[in-house]
Amino acid sequence: MSQGPVPVPTPETLQFWEGTAVGELRIQRCNSCEKFYFYPRPYCPKCNSDNVEWRVVSGKGSLASYNINYRPFPMFGTEEPQVIALVELDEGVRLMTNVVGIEPVPENLPLGLRVQVAFEPRGDQFLPVFTPDTAATIAAAASALETRA
Amino acid sequence: MTTPSMHGGNIAIVGAAETDRIGKVPDVSMIHLHTNAARRAIADAGIDISEIDGVATAGPTAIELADMLGLRPRWADGTMLGGCSFMALVRHASAAIASGAANVVLVTHGESGRSRTGVPHYAPSPSSMGGQFEQPYGALAPYSSFTTPVLAFMASRGFTREDLAEVVVSQRLWAIPNERAQRRDPIDVAGVLAAPPVAYPFTRDMCCVVTDAGGALVLMSAERARDLPSADRAVYVLGSGEGTESVIVSQMDDLESFGPFRRGAKEAFETAGVTHDDIDHLMFYDAFAHLPLYMLEDTGFVGKGESAEFFREGHTRPGGDLPMNTQGGGLSYTHSGMYGMFAIQEAVRQLRGEAVVQVPDVHTSFVQGVGMMFGAGGSLVLSNERP
Ligand SMILES: [Zn+2]
Numbered sequence: 001m002s003q004g005p006v007p008v009p010t011p012e013t014l015q016f017w018e019g020t021a022v023g024e025l026r027i028q029r030c031n032s033c034e035k036f037y038f039y040p041r042p043y044c045p046k047c048n049s050d051n052v053e054w055r056v057v058s059g060k061g062s063l064a065s066y067n068i069n070y071r072p073f074p075m076f077g078t079e080e081p082q083v084i085a086l087v088e089l090d091e092g093v094r095l096m097t098n099v100v101g102i103e104p105v106p107e108n109l110p111l112g113l114r115v116q117v118a119f120e121p122r123g124d125q126f127l128p129v130f131t132p133d134t135a136a137t138i139a140a141a142a143s144a145l146e147t148r149a
Numbered sequence: 150m151t152t153p154s155m156h157g158g159n160i161a162i163v164g165a166a167e168t169d170r171i172g173k174v175p176d177v178s179m180i181h182l183h184t185n186a187a188r189r190a191i192a193d194a195g196i197d198i199s200e201i202d203g204v205a206t207a208g209p210t211a212i213e214l215a216d217m218l219g220l221r222p223r224w225a226d227g228t229m230l231g232g233c234s235f236m237a238l239v240r241h242a243s244a245a246i247a248s249g250a251a252n253v254v255l256v257t258h259g260e261s262g263r264s265r266t267g268v269p270h271y272a273p274s275p276s277s278m279g280g281q282f283e284q285p286y287g288a289l290a291p292y293s294s295f296t297t298p299v300l301a302f303m304a305s306r307g308f309t310r311e312d313l314a315e316v317v318v319s320q321r322l323w324a325i326p327n328e329r330a331q332r333r334d335p336i337d338v339a340g341v342l343a344a345p346p347v348a349y350p351f352t353r354d355m356c357c358v359v360t361d362a363g364g365a366l367v368l369m370s371a372e373r374a375r376d377l378p379s380a381d382r383a384v385y386v387l388g389s390g391e392g393t394e395s396v397i398v399s400q401m402d403d404l405e406s407f408g409p410f411r412r413g414a415k416e417a418f419e420t421a422g423v424t425h426d427d428i429d430h431l432m433f434y435d436a437f438a439h440l441p442l443y444m445l446e447d448t449g450f451v452g453k454g455e456s457a458e459f460f461r462e463g464h465t466r467p468g469g470d471l472p473m474n475t476q477g478g479g480l481s482y483t484h485s486g487m488y489g490m491f492a493i494q495e496a497v498r499q500l501r502g503e504a505v506v507q508v509p510d511v512h513t514s515f516v517q518g519v520g521m522m523f524g525a526g527g528s529l530v531l532s533n534e535r536p
Binding site: 004005006007008009010013017038039064065066067068069070071072073076081082084085086094095096097098106111122127129 | 275301346399404
């Protein structure tokens, strides 16, 4: 269980948080313009359609940007630097998150890094966080080797 | 009868003042940083307080501001766009005066950002979009949230941390001679990079100072301003723009460019009827070192990817051909929390020829604000000449 602020769902976001509790990343998609969007709303912010639905997405994406916060607030109960990241999901929406499971140094965080969602308990909720997608990294390295050979 | 334009110099800033003290002012409550600046700006305008029939502020309500000053205005505006609220309030006041909804408008700012004296209790809501989707990850302070898009911006242009540091160095040069500035020690790029890390890629000196300070403006029609004893110090509103984007920084439309800068500046230039070549002074809201880089490109003073070189070449420094943030900016002069008022104050001082470090021959200044991280923008074109 990580320490820190605990999100309190609203009626419009409840599906998202019910999803993370069962290990699903649920994002809304508009059936009119056929695009995913985030943060949750009961209509599409791109085309104003009411014809929207929740989908379970892959949880895969890439690192778009980040900072390494050396001054976490005391409520997080740690002085370990936080990687506060922006991840672009393959479905085309961007989330703020933490990249975890690595030493928080720039060398480990090339932009474009493939990442995979994981769910971290926080209070009575589960936060989507991301870890480097090891399989994708190995595949990329293998393909680089093949190219060289 | 048609309403006169709110732009084109029909509206004048006739009073402008900051609080008598800035920096560390623990013995003054937040609201009285407003009233101190307000009463000084009214005195600066040379009018009686009873002439004010419109009040505008961001933070406390316009009700509290007016009542503290003993005013019963017929027009009030409490627009909250974060740090660029004051650009928007100058714009709204101009519209109100042009349309006859108010005659003399007072715009105030004040924050006890450092001492937190008399500041209402504020806690972010865990049900807000930020409370659900950003703050749980550590993005609780501007330094840990406003900075998240910056590595993407830098990578798209091949910029380095040295480029961020160069912004700090350029602005510190303006602050060194200014006794009201908070950071006055000479610094070079290596020194900025060696400062304590705050949130990679940012070090302490790439982040603004945190101060107690206030400022206020008095606006009226240029016609009415002609009769004031201070008429020759009037500063005219030539053009303006404003806009909003995402309520949380992770959802900005484009990590590498901010829509309200582009759209607000375009409208400000169009309404002013001037071009970039007419501008001889810039005030760019610099809570962090990346903002002047975004702003130079998004407001069209340089092309995409050219902003870092513009700093390196010295254009914005003392003696440069486009002086920027000439009191030291938020990075070195002062930053109470919503800095926009101080950018306008320095533009007015420069246009009046009353700045601590005065740029010669300033006629037209461009002021660009930002608010609520990458949430809103406000742009002004101000001049000491009425077209
Ligand atoms: Zn749609």
